[in-house]
Amino acid sequence: MRKITFSIPEFYGWPTHLLVGGLLCLLLAGCRSDDQVEPLPAPDDPYAFVAPANFPPATYTFDNNPVSEAGFRLGKRLFFDPILSLDNTVSCNSCHNQSLAFADFPLHPVSIGVGGATGTRNAPQLVNLAFRREFFWDGGATHLDFVPLNAIENPVEMQEEIGRVIDKLNADPEYSGLFGEVFGQNRINTPQLLHALSQFMALMISNQSLYDQHLAGEYSLEPAEARGLALFETHCQGCHSGILLTDESYRNNGLDSSFTDVGRELITAYEGDRGKFMVPSLRNVALTSPYMHNARFNSLQAVLDHYSDGMVDSPSLDPTFRREDGRLGIPLSETEKSDLIAFLKTLTDRNFTNNPLFFKEQ
Amino acid sequence: MYLSNYKALCFALSILFVFSACRKEDDVPEPAEPQEFGTFDLVFDNVYGDGELSLVGTDDENFDYVNGNNQDFNITLLGYYITKIELTGPNGEYYADEMATSADPDEVKGFYHVLESDANSRTIRLNEVPAGKYDRVNFTIGVDADAVSEGATGGVLDPAEGGWLWNWDAGYIGFAFEGRSPASPAEATQWAPENAVQLHIGGWKDLPDNPSMVNNVKRNSIPFPSSVSVGERLEPNAHIEMNLLTMIAGPHATVDFSTTFSVHAPALGSEIAKNLATAFTVDHVHQ
Numbered sequence: 001m002r003k004i005t006f007s008i009p010e011f012y013g014w015p016t017h018l019l020v021g022g023l024l025c026l027l028l029a030g031c032r033s034d035d036q037v038e039p040l041p042a043p044d045d046p047y048a049f050v051a052p053a054n055f056p057p058a059t060y061t062f063d064n065n066p067v068s069e070a071g072f073r074l075g076k077r078l079f080f081d082p083i084l085s086l087d088n089t090v091s092c093n094s095c096h097n098q099s100l101a102f103a104d105f106p107l108h109p110v111s112i113g114v115g116g117a118t119g120t121r122n123a124p125q126l127v128n129l130a131f132r133r134e135f136f137w138d139g140g141a142t143h144l145d146f147v148p149l150n151a152i153e154n155p156v157e158m159q160e161e162i163g164r165v166i167d168k169l170n171a172d173p174e175y176s177g178l179f180g181e182v183f184g185q186n187r188i189n190t191p192q193l194l195h196a197l198s199q200f201m202a203l204m205i206s207n208q209s210l211y212d213q214h215l216a217g218e219y220s221l222e223p224a225e226a227r228g229l230a231l232f233e234t235h236c237q238g239c240h241s242g243i244l245l246t247d248e249s250y251r252n253n254g255l256d257s258s259f260t261d262v263g264r265e266l267i268t269a270y271e272g273d274r275g276k277f278m279v280p281s282l283r284n285v286a287l288t289s290p291y292m293h294n295a296r297f298n299s300l301q302a303v304l305d306h307y308s309d310g311m312v313d314s315p316s317l318d319p320t321f322r323r324e325d326g327r328l329g330i331p332l333s334e335t336e337k338s339d340l341i342a343f344l345k346t347l348t349d350r351n352f353t354n355n356p357l358f359f360k361e362q
Numbered sequence: 363m364y365l366s367n368y369k370a371l372c373f374a375l376s377i378l379f380v381f382s383a384c385r386k387e388d389d390v391p392e393p394a395e396p397q398e399f400g401t402f403d404l405v406f407d408n409v410y411g412d413g414e415l416s417l418v419g420t421d422d423e424n425f426d427y428v429n430g431n432n433q434d435f436n437i438t439l440l441g442y443y444i445t446k447i448e449l450t451g452p453n454g455e456y457y458a459d460e461m462a463t464s465a466d467p468d469e470v471k472g473f474y475h476v477l478e479s480d481a482n483s484r485t486i487r488l489n490e491v492p493a494g495k496y497d498r499v500n501f502t503i504g505v506d507a508d509a510v511s512e513g514a515t516g517g518v519l520d521p522a523e524g525g526w527l528w529n530w531d532a533g534y535i536g537f538a539f540e541g542r543s544p545a546s547p548a549e550a551t552q553w554a555p556e557n558a559v560q561l562h563i564g565g566w567k568d569l570p571d572n573p574s575m576v577n578n579v580k581r582n583s584i585p586f587p588s589s590v591s592v593g594e595r596l597e598p599n600a601h602i603e604m605n606l607l608t609m610i611a612g613p614h615a616t617v618d619f620s621t622t623f624s625v626h627a628p629a630l631g632s633e634i635a636k637n638l639a640t641a642f643t644v645d646h647v648h649q
Contacts (some may be wrong), residue, residue, distance in 0.1 A: 061513050066464070145513035145531040149521070163522040183465060189521045191465035191514035198513070268558065268575040269629035 020318040026288040044175045046357055048070050049130065052207045054243050056214070060130040060144055065195040067202055071182045071362070075200025078193065080360045083168055083175075084152050086161060088149050092151065095123040098358050100347070101206065101284035102126035122263075123259070124280060125288050125350065127206040133248055134246050137277045137293040138264050144201060162190055169193065203357065207243075210346035221346065228343025235307075235330045236340075240318055245347070246355075250276040251318045254311030254328055255296055263293070275316045286345045287353065300341045308332040398493035400592040401448060403458075404486040404501075404598035406476050407645065409442055409608040411593065414439070417478055420555045425544065430611025431618045433609065435543035435559060441477035442537040443526070444486065444520075445509070446581070452589060461508070463515040463586035473505065475525070485599075494630035499600060502639050504536025510566050514648035526564075531628065533566040536579055537638065546623035559619050561610070563635045565628020573599035576628045578635035582642050590647045594605040603645040612637030 002076075024338045047069040051058050065071075078084060079092045084200040085114045104123035121137055135141040141150065152165055179188045181195065207329045211229075212217035221229060241247045250264040264273035277293045291297040297306060311321055311328040321328050332340070408415050410427055418424065418436050426484035447459040461472035477483045505519065510533050519534065521527040526535035542557045550556040569575040590598040610617040614636035626633045 061511070064512055065465070140531065142532040143511065143513045146527070149527070166522040185466055189465070189467065189516050190520045190525075191516045194514035195465055268569065268572040268626050270572045270575065272570065 002173050011283075015208070047203070049202055051131075052205065052243075055131055055207070056242070056244070058130045058202075059133055060198065062130075062202070066200060067199045068153075068182065070178070071196055071199040072203060074178050074182050075196040075198070076358065076361065077178070078197055079200055084148075084165055087165065093360070095151075096126050098355075099108070099124065099353050100287045101353055103205065103284075103288040120295070121293050122290060125284055125349040126201060126204050127281065127283055127349075128244055129204060130202040131244060134177070134278065139250065139265050139278055140267050144198050145191070148194060148197050166190060166193065204352075206349040206352040206353040209283065209349040211343075212349070214346065222342065224339050224342040225346050226343075228339040228341070229346075231332075231336055232343055235280075235332070239318075240282045245282040246279045248278060249279055252276045252314060252316040253307070254292070254313070254317050254321055255292055255306070255313045257312045259314075261294065266351075272316060275314055282344065283347050284349055284353070286348050301337065301345055304332060304340060306336070374539050383434045386648055392471045393401040398594050399490045400596050402488045402491045402496070402590075402592055402600075403597070404444075404447070404488070404499065405601045406444075406484045406486070406598050406604060407601055408478050408484075408604045408606060409555040410437075410605070415478070415606060417586065418560075420542065422501070422542075425542070427541075429543070429619060430607075430616040431545075431620075433543050433545035433619045435541050435545070435619060437478075437539070437541040437542035437606070439479070439538060441475065441479070441483075441526075442503055442604070443505050443534060444474045444476055444503065445472060445473070445500050445505060446500075446502040447474075447486070447488065447592070449488070449491060449592075450494045450498045450500070451494050451496040453495065455492065455496055457488065457491045457496070458486055463509055463512040463519070465514065465516050467516035467520070467523075470515060470519065473515075473518050475518040491592045493591075495589045496598075497586045498583060499529040499582065499586070499602070500583045502579060502581045503642070504564070505534040505566065506579045507577075509527055526562075528562075528564045531564060533564050535562045535564040536566075536637070537563040537609070539609065543619040543623070547620065548623050560565075561617070561622075561631065561634060563625070563631040565614075565635075576632040577633075578628055578631055580635060582639060584644050586641060586644050586647050588647060590649055596649070598647065598649055600647045601645045603643050605641050605643070608626065608641040609634065609637045612640060617619055 023302075046343055047067055049058070049060075049062060049067045071166050081243075082088045082091045082094075084091065095104045097105060103125040110152070124137070129205065133142070135147050149162060152162060153332070166188055169179070175188065179196070180186065182223075183192045185192070190269045200230070210219050210221075210225075214221050214229075239247055239249065239251055250273060252263075256275060259275045262274045264276040265271065285291075286300065289298055289300075291300075291303050295304045307330045309329060311317070313328060317328070321330065323329070323331070385503070402455070415427075417438060417440065420438050422436055422438075425436050426434050426438065429435055429485075446461060449455070449457040462469060464470050466479045466541060474486050475483060476486075504530045509515065517523070519525045519527065526538065527533075528535050539559075541559050542555060543559050544557055546557045546559050548554060548556060548558040550558075554560060563578050565576050565578040567575070568577045584602070586600060592598055615633035617634065622630075625634065
């Protein structure tokens, strides 16, 4: 149970040693407080959520839904189970594949009508979700818990579809047992389902690429990679910024001059947002082709050709891409492009895509 | 063991923190709280203009109500969330209903889904209200950012249990009216009959760079016509009227069903939402 008046950001604002010291003392002194103090997880517990030190504070509400081994494994089971789709044919895994950092297979753009509009959007990779503020290409979900509803349900409000999924789960004796074990209630409901999925997805942390090793001083970049990084810092980091490689803003990078999928405007109903999409994280980007919300490009080369020479104008085109000479895009030579690609490949995290923690069980 | 000054200070501070936290609960005498508590009921009556209001099925061809544009219509669904209830009194009396979100429906506190179709939902019982006089009620219509940002929640907020979670906007519909009107050009769809009118008021946050992204969650503060006493053997209540006429033909918006019949986004509902401020009144109180 969570009282709404308690606020996490303040909690995060405290100096950590003070916090840790305080927690330790709390434990030692055996002083009971209303909010139960979770036992500190063993450092080698693979099911403990541990934010990497160089990541921003987690956004996910773990105090409502702490990750446990049983909860994580239940979430995993659900992720692979087509029981979540109304006709028992599709699972989350059908569109989010671990070997591709949980992105979709190439040339498998999918249609999901968010906000009642049918758009063709490419399934993004699922990494570092516990640190994100908003989800989907248009930011149509603001909490990780709510994301799967869009996949499970027809995107129409006040529909009973989720109710039917919950009924199916309740009718399944194995799921009844598993949910009971994790949540201690005798009936499965929507928040339990969503919490289990979030526990699974919250641990999808990708921070062991060559680039991360470079940041940690454990890997020295090849010359081409290093030149690529310098170019990246100059031309790309204004948007694909920070350790998550996205600033989570909504921008138009010149794909279209008129829009069948209006992007952010779907959510904000603001014309100024037409054609803007969330800046995607570039982690594992070498694995996630095709690229862009509409799966426009099949290779990183094609993406860079777009940035250098392929942009088209529209009112919401990001001002970054307007050059002084009136041309659009980022000037890049062919060698610069190949250097950039060499750098982008250092963002691949094979420890993540090969991590057995996420493998299907049985 | 040697500690740097800074660390020692931190350590001392944390100990201090722990002790003060403990003392708060164990040692400090309880503040002078009233010894006596009672209940208070908020009874919601949905009305239309000067008359009563009742629901019909979506295939009903009778249109018994007339809107501000002289268009006939009927009502097939009507409801809203009431949250964050407070009572206040002339001598500083104060009661705030507890708010809590949880996956466990029994732990969810302070969210009420008032539905015309469910008589029980229209009476909200407040328990453990400190004895005293009360002459005002404050409440929020809708589910605000505090709750939305907590993620999935059970009880009346569970979409499988009839909760109005607006899944693509990750918020809740705060107020909904549905009906049919011959003036509405809506064609029948899988989800709505022909001539449908659907006004769904939602949207829970402002975005500074987006004038159209609106927060339609409203807070009302309504005086009682006279004060009422809460106490152990008393059963006071307040009858709150929600006038649908004010919602669709109020000071901020007069809805024309030939053009406004499908409101499913925050911006489209923002003017109608402003009518919420005067749609609720306390009609009378019972001691």
